[in-house]
Amino acid sequence: xxxxxxxxxPTCVGKTGVSIxxxxxxxxxxxxxxxxxVYKDMDIGTAKPxxxxxxxxxxHMIDIAPPTEPYSTGRYVSEAALAIEDIxxxxxxxxxxxxxxxxxxxxxxGLFTAPSADWELRxxxxxxxxxxxxxxxxxxxxxxxxxxxxxxxxxxxRVVRAIEVCLKCGTPMxxxxxxxxxxxxxxxxxxxxxxxxxxxYAMINERVDAMLxxxxxxxxxxxxxxxxxxxxxQAIGYKELFAYFRKETxxxxxxSNIKQATRRYAKRQMSWFKNEPDIKCLDITGIxxxxxxxxxxxxxxxx
Numbered sequence: 001x002x003x004x005x006x007x008x009x010p011t012c013v014g015k016t017g018v019s020i021x022x023x024x025x026x027x028x029x030x031x032x033x034x035x036x037x038v039y040k041d042m043d044i045g046t047a048k049p050x051x052x053x054x055x056x057x058x059x060h061m062i063d064i065a066p067p068t069e070p071y072s073t074g075r076y077v078s079e080a081a082l083a084i085e086d087i088x089x090x091x092x093x094x095x096x097x098x099x100x101x102x103x104x105x106x107x108x109x110g111l112f113t114a115p116s117a118d119w120e121l122r123x124x125x126x127x128x129x130x131x132x133x134x135x136x137x138x139x140x141x142x143x144x145x146x147x148x149x150x151x152x153x154x155x156x157x158r159v160v161r162a163i164e165v166c167l168k169c170g171t172p173m174x175x176x177x178x179x180x181x182x183x184x185x186x187x188x189x190x191x192x193x194x195x196x197x198x199x200x201y202a203m204i205n206e207r208v209d210a211m212l213x214x215x216x217x218x219x220x221x222x223x224x225x226x227x228x229x230x231x232x233x234q235a236i237g238y239k240e241l242f243a244y245f246r247k248e249t250x251x252x253x254x255x256s257n258i259k260q261a262t263r264r265y266a267k268r269q270m271s272w273f274k275n276e277p278d279i280k281c282l283d284i285t286g287i288x289x290x291x292x293x294x295x296x297x298x299x300x301x302x303x
Contacts, residue, residue, distance in 0.1 A: 002088050003302055004186045006096040008033070008104055008273060009193035010266040012204045016049050017290040018193075019097040020057050022297065026093045029058040031083050033098030033107075036235050038076065039067040041223065044216045045237035047207070060087075067223060067232040072116070077106045081184050096188075101272040108188040108278070115168040119230070125160050139163060146174035190279040191300055193293070194270060199285055204262050208237070212255065217241060236261045 005026070007019045023030050032038075036046040040063045049059055060083040065071045080096075080103075087094045096104065129136045137153040143166040151158050165173040195203070220241040223232070233239065237258050244254035273279055282296050 001185065001187045004084060004094045004096060004188050005301060006033070006104055006108075006188055006190040007193065007297070008097075008101070008190060008279070009099060010195075010200060010269040010273075011047070011099050011262060012207050012266065013099075013193045013195055013200060014284065014288070014290070014293055015097050015099070015193060016047070016053065018293040018297065019095055020049070020053055021290050021294050023057040023093075023095050025294070025298075026095070026301075027091075028093035028095040029060065029087045031080055031087075031094055031096050032059060032061040033080075033096050033100050033103040034062075035071075035073075035076075035100040035103060036232065037062050037098070038065050038071050039063075039232050039235075040065065042067055042219070042232060042235065042238070044211050044214050044219050045235065047211075067228050068226055070116075070229045070231060073102055073106050074111060076103055077111050077184070080107060084184065084186065094186075099269050101269065101276070104188075104190065105276065107184050108186075108190070110183040115165060117230070118164055118168065121164055121167070122160050125163060126156065129156060136160060136163065140166070143167070144172035144174050147172065147177075188278075189300075189302060190276070191297055192273040192276075192279045192281045194273075194281050194283050194285075196283075196285040197267070197270075200266055201263050204266060205259050208255065208259050208262060211237065221245065236265055 005022070005028070007015050007022065009015055019030055022028065030049075034046065036042060037048050038061060039046070048062060054062075061076070061080055064079065084094045096107070098104070125136060134153070136156055136159045137148065137151075140151070140159050140163050141148040143163060147162050151162065153159070162173045165176065169176060216237060220238045223238060224242055224245050233242070240249070240254045240257040240261065243249045243257075244251055249257065274281060280300050282300070284293050284296060287293055287296065
């Protein structure tokens with residue numbers, strides 16, 4: 001079975017540079033596993049590899065959809081599978097790089113084909129929860145007790161999604177996951193880069209400042225004039241600046257909100273990857289050189 005190396009981890013941890021070095025060493029090409037880098041015209045705020053970096057190694061699954069249209073996990077897996085097949089057919093090594101845990105899980109564990117989002121239904125469900133706290137979790141327990149046991153009652157987003165799937169498919173989500181889940185036919189070697197929280201948070205704050213200096217505000221202003229799809233409209237860095245453009249916040253507050261939202265996102269990413277059973281986590285705290293990070297990774301790769 002062909003092996004696919006995956007370098008994952010929280011935002012800003014240092015995945016991009018070391019993945020390019022790794023691809024050069026292994027004769028590989030990079031497949032982005034980032035749910036925001038799929039969108040065109042969202043370059044600075046999503047920390048896409050630069051044009052110079054992409055000239056060193058071919059990158060796939062970047063700039064493949066306009067921000068005015070939705071892009072699903074199912075579509076990602078289908079298109080990433082084609083990229084993997086193409087890379088292997090040309091005698092190269094696929095290297096998955098990114099921080100979207102759902103994309104990585106869906107490729108390696110499988111993903112059942114779920115119905116598209118029903119935003120009217122979701123709004124009605126959230127309104128019901130606001131009126132009667134606990135409604136969502138209790139309602140889901142009647143529809144699908146098995147999936148309910150796996151969810152946190154306070155994780156309203158996932159509870160609502162499970163209810164949505166149950167109602168639109170007429171079948172418990174837990175049954176669909178069992179019957180319709182198929183992983184891609186490769187052996188995934190997953191390595192997660194981690195840093196101590198204080199160090200990572202400081203790096204995040206510095207990168208947000210660098211993004212703003214590089215023109216993030218202007219990039220967001222151009223997107224603000226478009227009718228964006230729901231997901232890119234909620235993207236960190238853009239969402240907060242959109243509030244500033246609407247005069248709901250001041251600029252300094254918007255910047256502070258970007259930094260806070262990014263830190264919180266990184267914390268969620270770290271929790272996700274730590275809870276995945278087949279990921280090797282490497283602590284690279286205090287290591288900033290890409291070659292030194294690569295030296296930590298190499299011993300954990302298949303020979």
